[in-house]
Amino acid sequence: MGEKITTIQDIADRLKITRSTVSRALSDSPRISDKTKKKVREIAKELNYVPNTLASNLRKGKSFTIAYVVPDISNPFFAKIGRLIESIALKEGYFLLVGSTDEDAKKEEALINNLMNRQIDGLVLASTKVNSKVVKNLVDRNFPLILFDRVDEKVDGNYVLVENEQSMQKATESLILQGCKKLGLLSITPELYPLNARIAGFKKALESNHFEINTDLIRKVDNNNIKESTHAEMAYLIEQEVDGVVFTNNTMASQAIWNVNMYYKDLAEKLKFASFDNLELFDYSLPKITSIAQPIEFIARNIAHMLLDLMDKKEMQVKKLVLEPNLIKR
């Protein structure tokens, strides 16, 4: 409670040397004698010295912090990627500050501004709003930024993403090949990239197989209430007697699997699903589900290394990485 906090000055006083010497000794500068270093370390330990990184960072003009801003950090996809970035970054001395935007552009903007005030050194962002002003501004200022997941290929700036449209087209076609005659689709924020690209892929599959595109079967799920909304929309599609359903991400797909198992058990063998993103449970769950697996580790590693390079200023040239996801037919 009433403990005095030890500073570098206290150590200096004790040894009758100056702050600068102590500072150098603690950072193991080659210009300091081993004897001094030893003494400094001893006294530091004795006084329970805790370096104040805030002060050091202010002086250095760097916070050794990177921010990870995504719609929802507890979504397995974002959680896994965050975890991997965290561990790579930590090895280089960077900590990860996380922020969830809840798919809310206003919140995202406020969050980013707040983080910039905190002098973050880099930002990894799955933006809710492609081409937002805040992001453009960062790109223009050449701020170390890696976009992912929610990016349009044409966007300025550095990004890592997976191909959306063709993959979804292939996944949908695989349902058609399995004999589906009437397909529905569920998506959150269908107007936003990359969800809209996935929907475009779905439509292309229908077109090239001469299915009629019934927009009534392309359903929007409320992202503030994914669970209930998915169930309502599934009920609707089932009423319309679809024999296959496509989902634009894993959240809705896993909800729908739950839904079918709980309320439409008899349809579990008949319905065919396809979804962007993969989950382990898709290997055995019913309805059978074809999925598009994003190479999570590869994405995370690339994001982390690209960002570290940018912060090191090793690379100032724009880097765009588009990965091919893996179609898992089931």
Place this chain on the structure above:
Amino acid sequence: MGEKITTIQDIADRLKITRSTVSRALSDSPRISDKTKKKVREIAKELNYVPNTLASNLRKGKSFTIAYVVPDISNPFFAKIGRLIESIALKEGYFLLVGSTDEDAKKEEALINNLMNRQIDGLVLASTKVNSKVVKNLVDRNFPLILFDRVDEKVDGNYVLVENEQSMQKATESLILQGCKKLGLLSITPELYPLNARIAGFKKALESNHFEINTDLIRKVDNNNIKESTHAEMAYLIEQEVDGVVFTNNTMASQAIWNVNMYYKDLAEKLKFASFDNLELFDYSLPKITSIAQPIEFIARNIAHMLLDLMDKKEMQVKKLVLEPNLIKR
């Protein structure tokens, strides 16, 4: 690139006033005239002023940051809780710094020290090592700290946890009531709390039902390789012809479900499972699984509010909260 960073001084110079006035104007101090505030804000915008929170925090002796240190931030349980704490904390102006320890006590210690250097204002910790020196030290110094999940009830300090032993006993007994005659158990780090308490509950259930305790059926899963290890141990238990398996957390349980569905499909209806933690998929997956659901939102809310109170010094008295989990029989 070659842009000069605007400071509060630049704004002051422009308006021929002092830094302090600008500082006060920007923080909307009542002692400043509206006219001045307005002008300051205008110039701030014009010069693209970005406040430097690092400097302000240094001055205030507070970082407005709390750390969330857990074994693995991508584990759904920790991810969800982190997400909830993050949003509550943000409302009070605190950001969340995350760190995963990989169940490695050394890593955890280094991480915590590192975070303390960063002048975090509070820490939420699911420690790998109950009663470690670092944690004791924080408790002694009255540092705002909330322990959870990995805590022994007798530990000093503030914590939120769920009852482990009895819950696991009940879950195990429900398998026995369903007719299981030979039960096995899988656990990571079985020597550490709360896993050991869960195992104790398992054993008590056996004892009170006059089952013999065959320690060979209590298997350890390697936490560096949960997937492979779970599969190996499941193979062993199946070879021993168990008719029920108990898991000390959701990671192993979901792996085992996968395993049975992939390799022992014929056993899916016969085997009975029980697990600490609940997952939605348990509602419909096979083998049937009885689970112990932790009240995640309640846990998170309590952690967040307890920590905020501590940081506010509203509460300096030790708070211990033990929650009763919810047994879901299936």
Place this chain on the structure above:
DNA sequence: CTGAAAGCGCTAACAA
């Protein structure tokens, strides 16, 4: 090898 001095950008007592 060590010291002196300046300052990172901001805030807050104390004055006026």
Place this chain on the structure above:
DNA sequence: TTGTTAGCGCTTTCAG
């Protein structure tokens, strides 16, 4: 209502 002044704790040139 505004200014003066000091300093948060640390690093780093420039001297010696």
